Amino acid sequence: MDARTQDGTAADVGLGAFARRPRPDPRIARFVAEALDGARTVLDVGAGAHSHEGAAGSMRAVAGAGPACARRPALLARAVDAVAGDLPYADGEFDASMTLFDVHQWSDVAAGLREMRRVTRGPVVVLARAPEVVRDFWLDAYAPEVLETEARRHPPVRDLTAALGGTGRIRAVPIPLDCTDGFDEAYYGRPEMLLDPAARQACSAWSFVGDEVREHFDRTLRHDLASGAWDRRFGRLRTEPVYEGSLVLVRATP
Structure with a gap:
């Protein structure tokens, strides 16, 4: 997940050995495309380099004028400089709208979603994380401060x-x-x-904790991987084809 600023602007950061930056997963993108239900015109609020703009035919992106626009792939149209709470579009201008991994960065989530509803004739699609279950993930055993941050930030x-x-x-x-x-x-x-610091940077919650948290995580996870303790507790996850965690998709119609 890329680090973002407030109100739908974005500051994308990269991954380490796994990939230089996060890439939209096509299997998750299919859920988004299905929720858009064949919409011809779609507004993507909070779109940056980490964008699912292949999910619909005609896409308009709002990402602000900062690093998000600068780092959007060249093949994508330039994003509009705006914020979620004040969209420069007419009522019902779009068939559908979406915001992906972004609402927790907005200073006024309700205002931003109301604006999306205003400019959208059909479905509004939100891909987010449910804070109620964020701490069910194994990372809580090694860096609870990170997941506390995630749970606190996500509405x-x-x-x-x-x-x-x-x-x-x-x-x-x-x-x-x-x-x-x-x-x-x-x-x-x-x-x-997650032992790669660059991979951790791709999840912005790590930037809200101190060096001692990151050092404790690195030290204890390395120890438990070497001793087999992690695998004894969580090793079944290595072969689970999918994981149902905190990731949710909300689809709202008028």
């Missing part, structure tokens, strides 16, 4: 649906074992990957 799913008019359908999104997105649960069966 409750009920708040998302309420801001969208209470019409939201919530769906858990399974995470594949070789997921190419850069959030921590993407490594549920590959714990060694």
Whole structure:
């Protein structure tokens, strides 16, 4: 997951040995495309380099004028400099709209979602993490401060649906074992990957904790991998084809 600024602007950061930067996973993208339900015109709020703009035919992106726009792939159209809470579009201008891995960065989530609802005739799609279950992940045994940060930053799913008019359908999104997105649960069966500091940087919650947390995580996970303790507790995850964690998709219709 890329690090972002508030209100739908983005600051993408890279991965380490696994990949230089997170890439939208095509299997997760299929869930997004299905939720968009064949919409011809789609607004992507918070779009940066980590974008699912292949999910619909005609896409308009809002990402701000900062690093997000600068790092968007050249094959994508330049994103509009705007924030989620004040979208420069007419009522009902788009068939659908989406925001992916981004609402927890907005200073006013409700205002941003209301704006998305205003400019959208059809479904509004939100890919987010449910803070209620964030700490169920094995990382809590090694860096609970990171998951505490994640849980605190992400708005409750009920708040998302309420801001969208209470019409939201919530769906858990399974995470594949070789997921190419850069959030921590993407490594549920590959714990060694999170020993790479660059991989940890791709999840912005790590930037909110101190060096002592990162050092403790690195030291204790390395020890438990070497001793086999991690595998005795969590090793079954290495062969689980998918993981159902905190990743959810909310689809709201008028």
